[in-house]
Amino acid sequence: MAITDRRTATLALAHALSAAERGLPVIPLTARKLPALPSPHRNDDHRSTCRGACGLPGHGVHDATTDPAAVRALFAAAPWATGYGIACGRPPHHLIGIDLDVDAADGSDSAASLRRLALHHLFTIPPTVVVLTPSGGRHIWLTGPPGVPVPNSASRLAPGIDIRGTGGYLVGPGSVTAHGRYRVAPGTADLPPAPCPRALLRLLIPPARRPARAGRTDRGRGLVRFVLAAREGERNARLFWAACRAYEHGYGDALADALTHAAVRTGLTEQEARATIASAACLTTAAPDEPWGLSGGSRP
Structure with a gap:
């Protein structure tokens, strides 16, 4: 074409x-x-x-x-x-895209997989913008909280479900590609992107781990190496994950400078790196009834 x-x-x-x-x-x-x-x-x-x-x-x-x-x-x-x-991931909306692919290689039904996840983790997708793709798939638009980078992923959540987060982008409705046109699903054009349910957001962010014994400086060096290995499009997500792990293990403040310097070497500014580390520190010390430090919005 x-x-x-x-x-x-x-x-x-x-x-x-x-x-x-x-x-x-x-x-x-x-x-x-x-x-x-x-x-x-x-x-x-x-x-x-x-x-x-x-x-x-x-x-x-x-x-x-x-x-x-x-x-x-x-x-x-x-x-x-x-x-x-x-x-995606940019202010003011901090957009998160849930890409449901009907052409998954293993023939799985991504929409059904999302429904199963919703039932298992007790969340519902609120009314929001939905974009129909030329292949018959759909993009669900959600918004995330500022300072919480959501990493891009392909089929990590479930087969055929890709996530477009910080450093990624969604094809906008009205775009024409070699396979056809993207268009807004009927009834959703006038809706604003809805906040991502907290239970779903926890699935999209790298999982937290229980604190380990202190004194493992080699663990800190491993986190720095993890940040240094970041490629374009995953720098914020890797830094956020590493900082969360450092704070959970009790040496976040001690490792903050090393993580910042590593992130700057990958292309982030010092201001961006410090802000991401501060978000990790805040989220890993959130109150038990407010997972990931989120408050307000509709409960799943």
Whole structure:
């Protein structure tokens, strides 16, 4: 299916601008659902560390913006774009995408798997935006709390269920791909993204472990190495997980500087790293009746 006509590109920009008006940061995508602009660092040593600080476009999800002028500039630089991506985990919505794939390799029913998880863990998916994919799948839009990065995953929750979190993006409704158009499910277009049920949020975040005996400095070194091994799109999630483990084992404050320096080496700013570590410290010391430090919102 050739998708090169000017009308498709114009509609993609219009849909992206509409999303940006709702506070959803966007980037242009190709018909293959990939960021439309090539990296300006593809031939140098900064391709894996620069997150847009150079001021040039082409940093994938890090280019995502809600500024109309910036959105127009991105699409003007990529006239071949046929759709747009919506960055997850970014303020003000801190979007989390539940991607239900009907074409799972093992033939599983991802929607049925989500229903079983909901019954087992006692949560319900609230009324929210749902986007229908050309393959017959669906994207469920939920929002997360600030300072709690949700990692991206593929079939970790259940076969055929992918999670789009911090560092990831969802294909926006109105986008045209090589397989067809993404569209909002009837009856959900006017809904705001709903808060993620707390029981589901606990499944999406790396699980906590019971505190171990103190004095294991080798454990701290392992957590630092874990952060240093982070790839683009998983830096915040790895840092958050490592910091949670450090605080649970009783040496979070002692390891905070080492974790911060490791995160900065992977491409995060010191401010971002400190904020993530502070969130981990807060969450691991939450009251028993408020798991993960969450309060307010509807109970599952």
